[in-house]
Amino acid sequence: MEDLILRMAADHAFVTTGEIAAAARVTRQAAHYHAKRMAADGLLIREGAGRGSRYLLASDLARTYRLEGLEEHVVWSELKGSIPTEQTSSQAVRIAAYAFTEMLNNAIDHSGGTSVLVRGWFEGSELALEVGDDGLGVFRSIRERMDLPDEWAALQELVKGKATTAPEAHSGEGIFFTSKAVDRFELEDPSLRWIVDNGRGDQAVGESARGKGTRVRFDISKRTGRTLAEVFDAFAPEDDQAFSTSRVPIRLFEVGTDFVSRSEARRVAQRLERFRRVELDFSGVDELGQAFADELFRVWPSRHPEVQLEPTNMSPVVARVVDRARTERS
Numbered sequence: 376m377e378d379l380i381l382r383m384a385a386d387h388a389f390v391t392t393g394e395i396a397a398a399a400r401v402t403r404q405a406a407h408y409h410a411k412r413m414a415a416d417g418l419l420i421r422e423g424a425g426r427g428s429r430y431l432l433a434s435d436l437a438r439t440y441r442l443e444g445l446e447e448h449v450v451w452s453e454l455k456g457s458i459p460t461e462q463t464s465s466q467a468v469r470i471a472a473y474a475f476t477e478m479l480n481n482a483i484d485h486s487g488g489t490s491v492l493v494r495g496w497f498e499g500s501e502l503a504l505e506v507g508d509d510g511l512g513v514f515r516s517i518r519e520r521m522d523l524p525d526e527w528a529a530l531q532e533l534v535k536g537k538a539t540t541a542p543e544a545h546s547g548e549g550i551f552f553t554s555k556a557v558d559r560f561e562l563e564d565p566s567l568r569w570i571v572d573n574g575r576g577d578q579a580v581g582e583s584a585r586g587k588g589t590r591v592r593f594d595i596s597k598r599t600g601r602t603l604a605e606v607f608d609a610f611a612p613e614d615d616q617a618f619s620t621s622r623v624p625i626r627l628f629e630v631g632t633d634f635v636s637r638s639e640a641r642r643v644a645q646r647l648e649r650f651r652r653v654e655l656d657f658s659g660v661d662e663l664g665q666a667f668a669d670e671l672f673r674v675w676p677s678r679h680p681e682v683q684l685e686p687t688n689m690s691p692v693v694a695r696v697v698d699r700a701r702t703e704r705s
Contacts, residue, residue, distance in 0.1 A: 376401075376409050377418070384419060384432040385499075391429050391584075422584070429584050434505075436495035442488055442508065447479040450493065454504075459497055463597040470556050470595055471502055473603055477549035478506045478591045486510025488588055501558070505592035512564030513550075513589040526566035528642070530580065531628055533562075533569075535646065535653075536610070536621045550591075551621075556606045557593040564589045576658075578624050619651040626659045635664030640671040648679045658688040668700040 379399055383390040395406035410430045413419045419430040436457050440450060451472055458468065482491045488510030496503040510516075517529035536551035554560040560571040568583045610620040625634065628643050647653050655671075657663075676684060686697050 377413060380410060380413060380430070381418065381432065384430060385496075389422070389429040389431045389584075393426075423586070427584050432496065434494040435497045436493070438493050440491050440493065442483055442486070442491055445479075445483050445491070447476040447483065450479060451476050454493065454495060457495060457497060458502065459597075463502060464599060466602050467502060467595050467597050467599045469603055470599070470601065471504060471593075474553040474557055474593050474595075475504050475506070477553050478593075481513075481549060481591075482506055482508040482510070482589065485513070485516055486589060487516070500597055501594050502597050503592060503594040505590065507588060507590040509588040512566060512587065513562060513591075514564050514566050526564075527580075530567055530569055531642065532646065534578075534627055535623055536650075552606060552610070553593065555610070556601070556603060557595045558599070559594040561592045562589070563591070578627060580627060620654070621647070621650045621652075622654040622656060623647075624656045624658065626656075629660075634660060634662070634667045637666050637670040637674075640667045640675070644671055644675045647675075647684075648682055650682060652683045652685065655684060655686045656688050657686055657690070657693050660693055661690055663693045663696040665696060665699070668696045669703070672697055672700040673703055 376399060380390065380395055383394065383398060390410075392403050392406040392410055395401075395410060396403045399406065410419060411421075414421045414430060418433055420433055422429050422431060436454065438453075454475070455468075455472070458471070460468065479491065479493070482488065486508040488508040491506060491508045494505040494507070512526075514526035514529040514533075517523065517533060518526050521529070521532060523529050523532065533550060536548060550562065554562075554571045555573070558572075558574050560573075562569045563583050563585050565583055565585050565587055568581045568585075570579045570581070572578070610622075623643065625643065628634075628639065634640075643655070672684065672686075676682070686693075689697060
């Protein structure tokens, strides 16, 4: 049972007693007993209370810093010595340095909090780092600054790139590029939990159990062959040298069960004029309304001819609807 719980906590950053019970096929009471005992032994850390409690894998490193006057490169210099560099590729270290300093800088400049907890996991085949602040929460901050209707809309803007709560100081690219550079990325505040699994090529959004502030965690294989240059080149081509390409997972914009209305299409297209090329990923979308397709592939492009929209991963049904909208445009 302990091995199963440890694997689940390592794979998913945290685990609940309900998830343990389902995976182990035991009662919730039995799962609670084992998780509580492991927390007492120092193998897990418990957050929350009652049914809202969850268990995190005890980390190899945990340090708390006051945000006032904190500099991200100084903290990285302290942490870097804990990484087993003889087991870790130089590419993995460079990506970790970029991702960690970007995420910590966000906490320093944007969170409005007073302190941050930095945690690290260095054993096994993966390197993982986590930054958790006690501030307002990333999705709430973006919602308020960009005057959006809710935190879900804030997430939708964030996945496009260039969403920032301080445009005078930041481009809004840090979270976008970090989520593409690492193997697994988690961003959570009290409203939502967003997961990007680049190994599986998938994204998910779930409920949050966090009480306040923002928690961001990333995992990367110690032997990764990926380079930061490859990640940047995919969205900022050499002939451009600017962040001009975005990749938008359409499934994160779903209202109800279908993509049918023009208003839904307008939410997808909002602020896409900031890019030169946008890849619209239709993975997991089985059906598409004609009004949605007409708005997104005929009406919006007629107003923004400088932006190239490229639909990808379309089912045969979706492809027919998109082709029809594009044919009517021409």
